[in-house]
Amino acid sequence: xxxTSLRSLRSSSKGPADPPSWAFGDLGPSIEAAGxxxxxxxxxxxxxxxxxxxxxTASTLFIIGAQxxxxxxxxxxxxxxxxxxxxxxxxxxxxxFYETLGFNKILDxxxxxxxxxxxxxxxxxxxxxxxxxxxxMQLMVDDLDAWWAHIESLNLxxxxxxxxxxxxxxxxWGLRVxxxxxxxxxxWHVAESRVGKP
Numbered sequence: 001x002x003x004t005s006l007r008s009l010r011s012s013s014k015g016p017a018d019p020p021s022w023a024f025g026d027l028g029p030s031i032e033a034a035g036x037x038x039x040x041x042x043x044x045x046x047x048x049x050x051x052x053x054x055x056x057t058a059s060t061l062f063i064i065g066a067q068x069x070x071x072x073x074x075x076x077x078x079x080x081x082x083x084x085x086x087x088x089x090x091x092x093x094x095x096x097f098y099e100t101l102g103f104n105k106i107l108d109x110x111x112x113x114x115x116x117x118x119x120x121x122x123x124x125x126x127x128x129x130x131x132x133x134x135x136x137m138q139l140m141v142d143d144l145d146a147w148w149a150h151i152e153s154l155n156l157x158x159x160x161x162x163x164x165x166x167x168x169x170x171x172x173w174g175l176r177v178x179x180x181x182x183x184x185x186x187x188w189h190v191a192e193s194r195v196g197k198p
Contacts, residue, residue: 083113083120087132089184091125097160097183098123102150132185144168144192148178151190156180168192 088094091112098114099105107113112123116139141147148168157164165180168190176192 081119083122084137085111085122085124086137086182086186087127087135087184088123088125089127089132091123093160093183094123097156097162100154100156100159127184129185135185136187136189138189138191140191140193142193144176144178144190147190151178151180 086094095105095108095112098112103114103116105112106115106120110125113120114123121137145168151165156162160183162183163181166178168176168178170176175194178190180188180190182188
């Protein structure tokens with residue numbers, strides 16, 4: 001099955017410009033109901049590529065464009081936040097680490113939920129080295145220098161036997177970032193917010 005692009009499929013004389021409904025797999029009924037199949041409202045994702053049959057009939061490459069359309073639909077009201085689950089090599093020590101940082105512990109049970117600013121995360125009593133060592137969090141702050149002074153004052157490396165936090169540096173992608181690592185190996189990017197930018 002040759003690899004093609006959406007642009008080449010649309011311009012090909014081999015087959016239809018729009019995909020049949022079965023090209024979307026399980027999303028077919030929803031996409032048909034939205035009126036995208038057989039209409040000019042199909043995503044113009046010219047750089048999206050995927051497999052296509054020899055006769056030019058579309059296959060599941062169109063699901064990518066369809067997912068983009070579905071993401072644009074409104075979500076139900078009352079959605080508040082997404083809260084990641086963080087690992088804990090030692091549950092008690094990790095809870096103490098985040099309490100020392102000043103995060104607000106709003107639940108302490110089989111898991112612990114910590115709040116900082118308008119966001120929160122769930123600390124779980126579970127640890128897997130490869131996962132923890134590749135897990136990162138970003139904390140966006142208005143005053144990074146104040147946060148760095150706060151972090152330095154806590155002497156985290158000695159108190160919790162963690163890597164010494166790294167001071168703020170302007171990164172190539174435009175953010176000033178300080179780094180700290182929790183007792184499980186989770187890397188925190190403490191980054192200074194930029195006005196008008198996410």
